[in-house]
Amino acid sequence: MIKKAQIKFVCLTMSILFGVFGVLFLTTTLISNAARQQNIENSLDTTVQNYLYLNDSNVYKSILVKITFDTETNKYERIIIGLDHKFFTQDQAERLVNNAIDSNYNKGKIGKICYKKYDLNHNSLLVLVDANDIYSVYSSSVLRTFLALSISFIVLFCIVYGMSYKIFKPIQDSFLSQKRFISNASHELKTPVAIISANADVLKQDSNPQWIDNIKSQTSRMSGLINDMLSLTKMDEGITKTNNENFCLSDEIVTATLPFDALAFERKKRLLINVEPDIFYHGDKACVNQIVNILLDNAIKHSDEQGEIFLELKKEKNKNVLTVFNTGSDVPTEQSHKVFERFYRSDSSRSRETGGSGLGLSIAKGIADLNKWKIRAESIQGESMTIIVTF
Template sequence: MFKKLRNRFLIVNLVSISIMMLVAFVTIYTITYQNVKRETNMELFKVSDFYHGPYGSVAHEGVNSGSSSVPSTGRGVENDGMGERGIGAYRGPGGDPKTPPSRSVSFMIQTDKQWNITDTHSRFDMEESFYTQALQKVDQDQSSLGDRGRWTGQFALNGTDWAYVVDPSGDGHMIVFMDVTAQQGILTNLIYTFTVVGLFMLIVIYFLSRYFANRSIAPVREAFEKQKQFIADASHELKTPLAIINTNTDVLLANQEETIESQAKWLHYIKSETERMSGLTNDLLYLTQMDDSRSTLIHTKFNMSDAVESIILPMEAVIFEKNISLDYSIDPDLMVHGNSEQIKQVILILLDNAVKYSGPKGAVNITLQKQNQDVLLAVSNTGEGIAPEHLDRIFDRFYRTDSSRARKHGGHGLGLAIARSIVDQHKGEIYAKSAQGEGATFYVRLSLGRGSAA
């Protein structure tokens, strides 16, 4: 069950994160694509405007139709810091070089209305077949899109990506081409990067999710196991008195002619086990009420010293009857904030527990004192003590270190669980210290209320 729960948690987590990553990657790619496309079109339009301008007209002088542009100046290749500038670098007034404002390779084709090449211009030497292939790509797009004035497009040719803009003119078309392989490479690399990063992140997230899923499920598994144990223990506790009641009832029914007085023993057994069941159900109901009413109970400042004494005094006679010595030391007027009746119940549980397990001719010691800003109650008893492996679990419901001894002394393992629940509600601390063969000491630490005696 828990394995299925963990796997379901992993699947939901991975699907959710994958969707978020995909949305993020698509958003980033879309924004990047739009930016690259916008910058490409701006640069392409600048190149197109150049060929439409006066320098474009100068560029055409000395150019034979259908051939690459070779200026009459006959200048060779120059380097202007932006890369090579080949044939077709012109100088305007003042000696400034005038070239198409492009950081990429670009060229122009002039056609008539029937899309026949009438003129070409390029900064670099290109074969005639290349112009023809490029024009065919544009003609294919034009056939599918129709003649709709100025338009842009993009195609791949011989492993290079080209963007173009078509400007219709009165006697034909002017098509300007620009190499955008670098820009397309950015987008392609972005996709590869997203794919690699996404896969890597999913692997990392899988192991992280698995780790946190196990940690998250651990308390659920523990609570489930405790619940199963609780049901099993409660059933066991109820099973024994029910069996006794059932057996004694059968005895009574089998001897119907007997008087009530002669059957009194069986009736006492039934009453005793009924009271035992009543005590168990009351304790279970009290624990449930404690869990459900943590925020509704009224806490006030009360005298902790008086509360301890009010429990000890009625118990003295019972303790002495069991031949157990009692010693106590209580600092006066120690005030705490909480519910006095609940704290008295904690004191009674600890004192009753100490008396039960102190052993023959044992001793019980109670101290209440101020310790820094806290009140510390300690209830000690002689006896066999508690093994170290049991100290952390003795406050669990129905937990017993020795079931046979617990049955002998009575109770059903809920007293210390009730005490811990009450102390937790008061934001205090309860714990035990023990050494086997030397008895045990239970401690309750509560915060001092304002106005306590120094």
């Protein structure tokens, strides 16, 4: 239980950090991309300004093209007036210029060659710039950011994981101490209970049976409480294991309900059963039997006088649904989920009358969690209680 809580804590913390780092990486990438676009624009603008204002047609990593309209031929003429021969051949330049003009866009890129068209009074200038260096700087910046954030994330994971042990250690110590106490107390109580029960059997032969029956009743109740405490302790410690097999769930549940017919009749209550036949299931047969016993025992104990208990098993959307309903409920509707808490009693005096310890439904919840079933309670105060288990 503590280990699961520790893992959840680490996962939640790292999920938040992952989101923060993701936003940080995205923001950094967008800023770098905007800076890259601005650098490209500056390179294009600088080439044009040098030509227009300084009459300088010497270009660096660029191609400068003058486009004019010939009124005699009624066609556009393109003249390469600036070319950096270190980076472009004449054929490459002409091919790039043709592609840029044919694209019909005022600006764009061909691979990592960016271009932009500037409209002047009677003609136009087309500038193409080799932006390989700018793209390389941008890629390196993004990669460095990614690596830095990744390393930081790994370091923080190690720190959070290590700190989680320190954070959860007091809780774990307290929890282990509590489990040891329950386990030790349960084992210590077993012996005197057994002795009292044995002595009561002897005394019953010579004494007033009423008093001896009271002793037997209370020792039986204490034994049940001890067994419940031990069951919960084993579940908390992860000792309980499932033994999964294929079996007929319908038959197993019908068999488990048979002993409760007599119990319900004895208490002047009515037990109804509706089990869909031939439902097969792969799971732990003993756990199914135990959870049915707990739910029916709880329903019979806490139903109203001459009340009705109804058990149903049916198939719903490839899921097996077990429902145990009883009339009468002291549990407020808003506290329905609390019935699975240990020692929960909506009416402690009534629980003592019925002999309940407040651990039965906690064990049922533990069995459901162990087998990865879903269990929930629906209470209508003063009217009914329904427990639903989904296999």
